[in-house]
Amino acid sequence: MCSAIGLFLGDFQTAIYFGLFVQLIWLGNLPVGASITPEGNLASAIGCVLYVQFNESYIAFGQLLLLIVFFYTIIVSYFGGQLDVAMRKFNIRLFNYTISSINDQKKANVGKIAFLALLLQYSVLFIFILLTIHAGNLLFSNISDFFSEEYTPLWQYTNVAIVGVGVGMVMSVYKGRDLKKIILAVSIFGLILFKII
Amino acid sequence: MRRYLTYIKIFLRSFFVQSGWNYKSMLSIGFCFALLPVAKKLYKNDIVKYNQFVRRHLGFFNAHPYFTAYALGAITRLEEDVARNKGSEVQVERFKNALIGPFGALGDQIFWATVKPATFTLGVLAFLLVESFSARLTFLMLLGILYNLPHLYVRIFGMLQGYQQGFSICKHLKIDNFKFIKKTYLIVGILSICLVVGYIGTFWVGNDLFAMLVFVSSIIVSVYLKSKKAKTYLAMLLPLLIAIIVGLIKSRI
Structure with missing residues (x-):
């Protein structure tokens, strides 16, 4: 999604840089069954729009933009997850309505119900995207006033930490002690390989 | 028909x-x-x-x-x-x-x-290894096919x-x-993630001990918190806090 945003906003490379590394952190959250997971994809896309939009105005502050957009993305992912829960609860009403219309001997209209559920979900998400991008715009166009360029060393390792979290999240997906040993061994091999190259 | x-x-x-x-x-x-x-x-x-x-x-x-x-x-x-x-x-x-x-x-x-x-980490590896717009776009399409x-x-x-x-x-x-x-x-997944670690370790971290500390601690903290079924958000935010503290220490030295 971030690559499409990059193409649309005219900065593919920046969008894909943000998108790939930030989306890496959501891979450890498996949407198994009815589990509630953060809405990572949507949040990354919103974060990506803001990152591309403000990238040039924050150049003097080093990685400050990456840090605050990353925080913002995590907050948005939480609310996105809660929105999913609310939609799933609302869909119970649609389900109950379908069942009651069958019980009343009317012809079941599951097609319309499925379409309505999709339409509602996309409408709510669309409003959510607009609101969070607007809130982000307000926040990021004013927040730089509170920071000075002399603080830049504080967030110099933001990108390294984000990639580290992403790698950790992916590694947590691979279960088993043997697999962990293999990962460690191949990582050391990778390190040596790139040092030699 | x-x-x-x-x-x-x-x-x-x-x-x-x-x-x-x-x-x-x-x-x-x-x-x-x-x-x-x-x-x-x-x-x-x-x-x-x-x-x-x-x-x-x-x-x-x-x-x-x-x-x-x-x-x-x-x-x-x-x-x-x-x-x-x-x-x-x-x-x-x-x-x-x-x-x-x-x-x-x-x-x-x-x-x-x-x-x-696997598909995603291969994408990250490809992003790190190739720089041109057309090559990255081609890789993106290949990843779409792979998934x-x-x-x-x-x-x-x-x-x-x-x-x-x-x-x-x-x-x-x-x-x-x-x-x-x-x-x-x-x-594919294990090889990609390990090569990503190798690349970041070599080109982003290099000989900077502080960066190495942030990178390794981020991996360990997130894997540990995830394995303990701790809140996902903590596993994401704690390494960032460590990165800021390390940055602060480095700027004071």
Whole structure:
């Protein structure tokens, strides 16, 4: 999604840089069954729009933009997850309505119900995207006033930490002690390989 | 020809199987929506039987969305048998309930825990290794193919096999039958993530001990917190806090 945003906003490379590394952190959250997971994809896309939009105005502050957009993305992912829960609860009403219309001997209209559920979900998400991008715009166009360029060393390792979290999240997906040993061994091999190259 | 059109409609509708997802009956609205072409074919002029069909498939159902194709194929076959008085509705419902466990477990293991991380980490590796716009765009398309090959295989052949085998599809639902996909993507995923570690360790971290500390601690902290089933958000935010503290220490030295 971030690559499409990059193409649309005219900065593919920046969008894909943000998108790939930030989306890496959501891979450890498996949407198994009815589990509630953060809405990572949507949040990354919103974060990506803001990152591309403000990238040039924050150049003097080093990685400050990456840090605050990353925080913002995590907050948005939480609310996105809660929105999913609310939609799933609302869909119970649609389900109950379908069942009651069958019980009343009317012809079941599951097609319309499925379409309505999709339409509602996309409408709510669309409003959510607009609101969070607007809130982000307000926040990021004013927040730089509170920071000075002399603080830049504080967030110099933001990108390294984000990639580290992403790698950790992916590694947590691979279960088993043997697999962990293999990962460690191949990582050391990778390190040596790139040092030699 | 009309018969095949029905199956094509079911296949296309299977992409919307998650519409109407709810906590009471999970996938049932989407699943029933996908099966409607069969109901229309079998009970077009019989509202009572049509409603009975819909009611049957609005019962609790949950599975991995891609693996639902197997259930759709098998249920289509069984419903056709029921309409020809070759089976009973109770058997169909029992069979559907029996599929929930294997479908969820297989799909989550193969797609969410293997194919998706492998494709994505390969994308990160490609992003790090190639710099030109056209090369990155090409890689992006290749990744799309890499992810969608097993995805569409499961959807298309799943539906066909489900229809051909009916009740016997249960025998096919073993991880051994998907060993090739799982092993291949596991190797790709592990190699990619390890090479990403190698690349970051060499070119981003280099000889900076502070950066090394941030990188290694971020990996350890996130893996540890995730394994302890701690809040995901803590696993994401704590390494950032460590990075800021390390940055502060470095700026003071």
